[in-house]
Amino acid sequence: MSADERGNGDGNAVEAGESNRSLYVESPIIMATVRVVAPFVFTFGLFIMFHGADSAGGGFQGGVIVSTVILMLAVAFGVESTRDWITPERLVALVGVGVSAVLLLGIGTVALGGGFLEYDVVPIYHFTKYGIELFEIGIGVIVSGIVVGLFFGLAAGASGEGGADREPDDREGLL
């Protein structure tokens, strides 16, 4: 019985109708849940990033959690539209900002006469604490940028021929 219905093509439990069968309509439930959960997860990721110095956390972990938010949105709303929203340029700029922040911090302490990332030499009150935070955020930005970039890269590879309508150099820009 079940095979018979499958043969007819409409034995599908999804209410789709014969004509609509080829169109995949995204589930509103997944999209709504992701919309609701996203800001809280994002905040949690930033919290972990900021509290790296005194607890089990840090830039790396926080960065991964933040990138998870983007991955969730990409899964629910489609990789293409998420990529259009973030744009590869912004992603690269983000990673660039992170790298330069970390380098600036490291080289800055060296320029002031200390070692690499030796915060004591900076003549600002409590700079050690803020220096560590800045460093963690820099790392977090780099990590989340790279994880999201890798995901987009993988997705572009997986869609294979589907991505062929994009310009080749457009895809190069995605890492």
Added chain:
Amino acid sequence: MVTLYEGAIIALLVGGVFFGIVAAVGLLRLPDLYTRAHGASKTDTLGAGLSLAAAAAALGSGLPTVKVVLLLVFLFLTNPTAAHAITRAAADQGIEPWTSEDRGDGE
């Protein structure tokens, strides 16, 4: 001597493990994907909820308890959505639900 507080925690744990067992048994016994998803998405969620409540109670009041409650809320938000996503994917691929008419075919 078991205090009331300790007794409550242990009762919650027993309930949580019981529903965990129900989820596992359901996962193994039920005949098809959709019915298994029933067991997975709720008995397991309730079992996890009770166990987490026990953990929260054992941690006492304070920040960790808040985190456990958040964990609970998160599970209750996401587990049904995950079960929905999986069964929807199955339905979209044309996997037919088992009905009691199939009972003769064995599990």
Added chain:
Amino acid sequence: MALIRTCHGHHDNSDCCQLSSGRARPVGGPVARDRGGATVTGEKLLVPVSESPTLRNTVAYAVRNAVEGEDRYDAVHFVYPASRRVAGEEYIESARELLERVAVWAGEDLGEDDPDLTVETELIGVDDYLFSPGDYVDLLTDYARDEGIEAVLLDPEFNPGENTPLLPPLEAELERAGLVVETAPVERGTRRDRLVRRAGLGQFVLLAALSYGFYLLIGGSLAAFDLVTGAISAAIVATVLWRISLTGPVRPGQLVARLARMLVFTPYLLYEIVVANLHVAYVVLHPSLPIDPEVVEFDAAVWSEIPVTTLANSITLTPGTLTVDVTRQHFTVHTLTESSREDLLDGGLERAVRFVFYGRAAARGPGPRERGDDGGEES
């Protein structure tokens, strides 16, 4: 003269599957693809088919490509690799029906022009026990060799094994066997909501406030450090997500009212969850497994995204019912037992959700059954 033949036997049955004019070419080795323009070459195209959402488009592409593409083909063979492993008379019957449909579609696509194309459909592998992708490859290459076919067009959703993803290994193996493999450039359309929506200052402020509150909650302290980093986090979160997470205008009064009613709703939901969980526990642990699963459909009287999601997830959480699909306000729900079906159609949960989002007056509205919706059973 277009010629459509349907052949449902084993492919050794050669008098049925006789072909117009096969130009024999040695199988193996790369085959030059640019055969140039509109010359008729006597080439044949093999298209393995199975039930898939993109099948209709693949058939159209195959026929169009054969008639007017740069690689012209004289014959298109649609074959259904049916395995005895999955088989049963009904299965074979459904495969035959599918092939008949394919033949009809191909006929439609050929249209009235009557171009010179032979369309054949055939069921193969009925007597074989197909298991791994390699078995399917062997079957298809044997068929291709017997018929002198060198080119294969694959449906991107082709999946005769029902469950295991088959396409990537199939493609590679067929190519190794010396066939020209192409995947039909047909995509299954997908409709989604827009990711980024319109939003105003209200959404931004509300989201920032929510994020700030959440940050202080998990931080559990009001030290200067947490206040500062929390503000920074809230600003970042609101900037990134303000047009994504919140929709609709922000009305503080309505928001507070909904939250208050949500607080009333939560114990009710928890009570429902516990009661129904005990019911499912009884059913699952009962030796004879007294289940009677059925898919029911009904229209719920809730609108817009968040209420629908709340109702759907509440339905999923209360055991015995599982939301399989929702389109707008049409719910497809898989129910485990008779009594869970009754509860669902009585509409207690639906009323509760309406109470949360639309107030007390809306909660008194009728449930699905009273609206004359008896959960029109499907499948």
Added chain:
Amino acid sequence: MTLVTDALLVAAGAYVVLSVVILYRIVRGPTMQDRVIAVNVVGTNTVVIIALFAAALDSPGVLDIALVYALLNFLMSIAISKFTVERGGVM
């Protein structure tokens, strides 16, 4: 509070045993969705185990890991179920 600590650890052990039992369903399938459901349950159990350990050993820092695990569990479920539909396989 040693009684409570023991009870928490015993419950965590029970969840470990249950997860091992559920491995049967992960191995047997028969469909990909069956496996995803089973893995999802194991993931939920893991979250509970981590939380129980955090309570038993009184180390609240571990709870962050449980939160992240719950998040990844959700992401895994929706990602696999969606990519099976959209790409005819996982990725």
